[in-house]
Amino acid sequence: MTSTDFLSILPIIILVAWGCVLLLVDVFSKKNTWLTPLLAAAGLMVTLVFSIVQSGTTYTGFNGMVVVDGFSGFLNVLFAVSGLAGIALSFDYNKRMGLDRGEYYILLLFSISGMMLMSVAADLIVVFLALELLSIPLYVLAGFARPKLDSEEAAMKYFLLGAFAGGFVVYGVALAFGATGSTALGEIVAAVNTGTADLTLLTIGAGLIIVGFGFKVAVVPFQMWTPDVYQGAPTGVTAFMAVGAKAAGFAALLRVFVAALPTLYEQIVPIMWVMAALTMIVGNIVAIAQSNIKRMLAYSSIAHAGYIFMALVAFGQADVAPDAVSAALFYLLAYAVTNFGAWAVVIALEKSEGKGLQLDDYAGLGRKYPALAAAMLVFMLSFTGVPPTLGFMGKFFLFRTVLQAGFVWLAIIGVLTSLISAYYYLRVLVIMYMRDGDPEVNTPFLLNLTTGLTAVGTVVLSIVSVPLFKWASQAVLKIF
Amino acid sequence: MNPVLNPLTLVTFFPLLGVLALFFIQSDRKNTLRWTALITSLITFGISMWLLAEFNAKDPELQMVINLPWIQVAGWNISFYMGVDGLSILLVLLTTFLTPISILSTWTAIEERVKDFMLFFLLLEVGMLGVFLAQDLFLFYVFWEFTLVPMYFLIGIWGGPNRMYAAVKFFLYTMAGSLLMLLAILWLGIYQDTFAVPELIAKGGIPANIQIWLFLAFAAAFAIKVPMWPLHSWLPDAHVEAPTAGSVILAGVLLKMGTYGFVRFNIPLFPAAAVKLAPWMALLAVIGIIYGAAVSYAQKDIKKLVAYSSVSHLGFVMLGLFALNPQGIQGGILQMINHGLSTGALFLLVGMIYEQTHTRDFDVYGGLWKLTPVFGTLSLIVVLSSMGLPGLNGFVGEFTILLGAFGSDAIGSPWYAGLAAIGVILAAVYMLYMFQKMFLGPEGSVVEEVKKHGHGIKDLNLREIVTLVPILILIFWIGLYPKPFFALMAPTVDKLVAAVQAAAVAMH
Numbered sequence: 001m002t003s004t005d006f007l008s009i010l011p012i013i014i015l016v017a018w019g020c021v022l023l024l025v026d027v028f029s030k031k032n033t034w035l036t037p038l039l040a041a042a043g044l045m046v047t048l049v050f051s052i053v054q055s056g057t058t059y060t061g062f063n064g065m066v067v068v069d070g071f072s073g074f075l076n077v078l079f080a081v082s083g084l085a086g087i088a089l090s091f092d093y094n095k096r097m098g099l100d101r102g103e104y105y106i107l108l109l110f111s112i113s114g115m116m117l118m119s120v121a122a123d124l125i126v127v128f129l130a131l132e133l134l135s136i137p138l139y140v141l142a143g144f145a146r147p148k149l150d151s152e153e154a155a156m157k158y159f160l161l162g163a164f165a166g167g168f169v170v171y172g173v174a175l176a177f178g179a180t181g182s183t184a185l186g187e188i189v190a191a192v193n194t195g196t197a198d199l200t201l202l203t204i205g206a207g208l209i210i211v212g213f214g215f216k217v218a219v220v221p222f223q224m225w226t227p228d229v230y231q232g233a234p235t236g237v238t239a240f241m242a243v244g245a246k247a248a249g250f251a252a253l254l255r256v257f258v259a260a261l262p263t264l265y266e267q268i269v270p271i272m273w274v275m276a277a278l279t280m281i282v283g284n285i286v287a288i289a290q291s292n293i294k295r296m297l298a299y300s301s302i303a304h305a306g307y308i309f310m311a312l313v314a315f316g317q318a319d320v321a322p323d324a325v326s327a328a329l330f331y332l333l334a335y336a337v338t339n340f341g342a343w344a345v346v347i348a349l350e351k352s353e354g355k356g357l358q359l360d361d362y363a364g365l366g367r368k369y370p371a372l373a374a375a376m377l378v379f380m381l382s383f384t385g386v387p388p389t390l391g392f393m394g395k396f397f398l399f400r401t402v403l404q405a406g407f408v409w410l411a412i413i414g415v416l417t418s419l420i421s422a423y424y425y426l427r428v429l430v431i432m433y434m435r436d437g438d439p440e441v442n443t444p445f446l447l448n449l450t451t452g453l454t455a456v457g458t459v460v461l462s463i464v465s466v467p468l469f470k471w472a473s474q475a476v477l478k479i480f
Numbered sequence: 481m482n483p484v485l486n487p488l489t490l491v492t493f494f495p496l497l498g499v500l501a502l503f504f505i506q507s508d509r510k511n512t513l514r515w516t517a518l519i520t521s522l523i524t525f526g527i528s529m530w531l532l533a534e535f536n537a538k539d540p541e542l543q544m545v546i547n548l549p550w551i552q553v554a555g556w557n558i559s560f561y562m563g564v565d566g567l568s569i570l571l572v573l574l575t576t577f578l579t580p581i582s583i584l585s586t587w588t589a590i591e592e593r594v595k596d597f598m599l600f601f602l603l604l605e606v607g608m609l610g611v612f613l614a615q616d617l618f619l620f621y622v623f624w625e626f627t628l629v630p631m632y633f634l635i636g637i638w639g640g641p642n643r644m645y646a647a648v649k650f651f652l653y654t655m656a657g658s659l660l661m662l663l664a665i666l667w668l669g670i671y672q673d674t675f676a677v678p679e680l681i682a683k684g685g686i687p688a689n690i691q692i693w694l695f696l697a698f699a700a701a702f703a704i705k706v707p708m709w710p711l712h713s714w715l716p717d718a719h720v721e722a723p724t725a726g727s728v729i730l731a732g733v734l735l736k737m738g739t740y741g742f743v744r745f746n747i748p749l750f751p752a753a754a755v756k757l758a759p760w761m762a763l764l765a766v767i768g769i770i771y772g773a774a775v776s777y778a779q780k781d782i783k784k785l786v787a788y789s790s791v792s793h794l795g796f797v798m799l800g801l802f803a804l805n806p807q808g809i810q811g812g813i814l815q816m817i818n819h820g821l822s823t824g825a826l827f828l829l830v831g832m833i834y835e836q837t838h839t840r841d842f843d844v845y846g847g848l849w850k851l852t853p854v855f856g857t858l859s860l861i862v863v864l865s866s867m868g869l870p871g872l873n874g875f876v877g878e879f880t881i882l883l884g885a886f887g888s889d890a891i892g893s894p895w896y897a898g899l900a901a902i903g904v905i906l907a908a909v910y911m912l913y914m915f916q917k918m919f920l921g922p923e924g925s926v927v928e929e930v931k932k933h934g935h936g937i938k939d940l941n942l943r944e945i946v947t948l949v950p951i952l953i954l955i956f957w958i959g960l961y962p963k964p965f966f967a968l969m970a971p972t973v974d975k976l977v978a979a980v981q982a983a984a985v986a987m988h
Contacts, residue, residue, distance in 0.1 A: 323555070367593075370596075381629065386626070386628065386629065387622040387625050387626055388626065392622075392625070396618075396662075399662070399663065399666055400666045400669065400670060403663065403666050403667060403670055404670050411663055411666075412663065415659035415660065415662060416656075416659070418659060419652065419655055419656050419659055422652055422655055423652060426632075426648055426651060426652075427648075429632075429636075430636065430644050430647070430648065433633065433636065433637055434637055434647075465551060466551055466553060469551060469553045469556070473553055
């Protein structure tokens with residue numbers, strides 16, 4: 001192992017090693033339940049700093065099995081921040097719900113290390129490894145509220161379908177290997193370019209990889225598990241999963257398809273086009289019928305996966321693809337900020353035994369807790385895509401790419417489904433501000449901090465968005 | 481020009497200072513809150529007067545331009561670009577003029593959550609001024625969409641019994657159009673490589689068939705906002721449910737954002753499409769005029785009647801704009817102002833009587849003139865202004881529009897103007913019918929009803945008269961001496977018409 005190899009996966013090494021240390025620490029500090037989360041957060045901080053230092057450089061490690069580039073730099077920062085937000089959201093919530101066990105935070109660290117591995121993976125085997133590393137801790141976390149039946153059901157469902165999806169990925173990888181004689185993205189490209197690859201086999205393999213990751217990012221028709229898992233899992237986990245797992249899934253899809261398989265563009269595009277359109281339509285329409293906020297946000301997350309998927313559709317157009325990648329990353333960032341804020345508000349209102357999660361429980365929030373309601377207002381507007389919010393900037397960037405790629409009808413479906421989404425996001429506002437009620441909230445310091453930071457960020461970063469745009473547009477993939 | 485001391489940025493963002501001040505005032509100090517909002521909006525009006533003083537009416541170009549790079553990365557070319565010219569100056573003044581009047585009208589009408597109300601009202605003013613001053617499509621879109629949010633809350637929190645339905649309908653209808661416009665804006669940004677309107681106009685060169693699609697996408701947003709027949713169905717709901725001040729601003733300014741959009745963006749950006757589609761736009765406008773008038777006559781609810789009369793009046797504005805000649809467009813712009821004044825005043829008057837009677841069904845009214853002579857007289861003037869009596873403002877606008885539409889090459893037939901003239905007569909019918917029902921004849925049952933609860937119907941108090949007098953002055957001023965108003969816009973309109981004709985000739 002050379003020093004470059006070591007550097008290329010240093011954030012992952014830090015997280016895994018620190019996770020193992022914390023497992024021991026946790027055993028000996030059962031009384032101080034604040035210690036493990038604090039140390040976990042410290043570990044993430046170190047990783048975050050390193051990821052920021054590392055971003056802007058491009059090099060490969062382990063004979064090209066991992067690649068550090070602008071793309072991975074952007075995502076690693078996103079993952080580390082998501083982890084911190086996940087801890088901030090869970091800390092008081094877990095105490096309140098009786099889930100105050102240290103391994104929660106350690107599993108979170110392991111999952112993040114898997115996500116970070118995914119962002120640098122340049123070999124299909126590493127992609128699969130990363131997928132399992134990020135997923136298995138999440139299965140456990142989804143069932144963390146055992147013996148609550150909902151939570152157990154969520155874990156079971158997530159595990160079964162996730163394992164099934166993992167199988168699709170492996171099979172796809174095997175077919176790609178059969179078609180090209182290699183699992184390294186660079187060599188797959190070379191095999192296709194020299195004409196030695198069996199394109200039919202490779203196409204089927206690519207299709208199976210889409211199916212597998214389609215489950216992870218929850219696009220139609222592989223979205224069935226999402227509402228149940230999001231509802232049953234502890235809310236802190238849901239918030240983390242909605243951002244982290246989705247971003248990791250898209251990282252894999254973008255890396256594999258943009259960097260390695262642009263030649264399959266003709267064959268794959270119709271499938272992706274239809275999936276993106278269906279995801280936006282189904283996610284947004286079914287969300288209207290939800291009365292539970294966790295389920296509503298679950299469908300909303302499906303719909304947003306559809307929007308990001310639109311960027312992926314342009315993967316084979318060499319002139320548009322770099323913009324599409326940055327648009328997808330920018331949207332993921334906008335979605336992450338808004339999403340953590342919205343889930344923070346959900347956590348503030350949630351009571352034990354699954355109470356406080358109905359939309360009707362939000363009645364009167366605008367009057368009794370104006371600041372919290374104003375934050376939720378910002379998040380709902382951002383999800384809808386109304387300026388001045390990050391969600392609007394994300395959609396603007398994204399729709400521009402889609403139009404540039406020439407998918408006018410997809411863009412029209414996109415804006416029309418945003419209109420549908422306005423209906424259910426507005427309903428939250430109607431209930432908060434226009435109905436009378438007497439909600440009760442828990443707003444410990446960390447939760448308030450998260451809500452406040454994300455709300456201010458959603459607005460301010462949309463006005464001062466140039467640095468973010470620059471950062472996202474430098475996050476180009478290394479093309480082999 | 482210094483961006484901070486530029487009258488345009490000052491006038492647009494000054495109300496934010498008021499918003500900031502409101503944050504630090506306790507919610508139960510209602511009068512302090514009201515005075516803060518009123519003074520903020522009055523200072524904003526003062527700044528707009530400074531803007532008027534700086535404005536050179538002879539110059540057809542954008543003035544007091546401020547153009548700073550905003551988002552210039554990754555192939556984006558978005559700038560913070562503001563400017564004022566003859567098309568927008570009157571609308572800016574109308575906005576800053578009607579805002580303090582609306583705030584004054586809420587003094588006793590809004591007792592609940594005064595702080596939130598004033599916050600949203602001032603935010604709305606920022607959005608509206610931004611819409612009229614933005615010269616970059618991205619910036620424009622941001623302001624355009626932003627106005628939805630405060631208006632949504634104004635209707636949804638302080639509105640009538642069916643307010644939630646009306647608020648959501650308002651939001652969704654408007655957003656539907658805006659999103660199609662967003663795609664067209666993106667198209668322009670990608671293929672013309674800039675979002676700045678003057679540069680887009682200078683560049684031109686969009687093929688005629690694509691112009692039509694882009695025109696329609698922009699028109700979707702603006703036609704809903706105007707609203708043009710058949711996209712008007714959100715308007716009566718929004719007006720009926722909105723609180724008085726909300727109705728005044730909605731009719732007075734927000735609807736003008738639609739007509740303004742046509743003249744600022746649709747016509748100069750897509751001149752070939754505008755010429756081609758002018759007869760169709762005129763047809764829809766004329767249907768709107770007749771339909772709005774006919775439906776107004778069938779209403780029993782005063783606010784609904786005024787709402788439908790807006791559909792009719794804005795049909796005139798659209799007819800004038802798409803005459804695509806100087807008279808038509810000048811008349812159209814002046815009529816935007818006239819409608820803002822007259823309809824704004826009508827909603828204020830309705831609100832004043834509603835506060836005492838709590839009913840808007842004009843069957844129960846009657847004989848009010850004897851009881852409330854001041855209210856009756858002022859109402860008569862406003863009603864006459866709205867129906868276009870010579871000597872008052874409405875006549876000047878409608879007459880100029882009809883003159884333009886008769887001779888319009890773009891519309892191509894005098895019949896449209898002929899049919900529209902029927903609308904003027906119908907306006908007299910429904911307006912006078914309403915006036916007669918409310919103010920003449922025997923005393924209505926509502927008079928007894930109010931007496932039961934106290935001391936009968938009172939005439940206007942000093943605050944209410946102060947609210948109305950500025951509007952009445954302008955109603956007479958424009959009616960008797962409209963020249964200064966036309967002079968403000970004439971050079972810009974002439975330039976616009978010349979550009980459209982040149983482009984239309986080039987296309988053939």
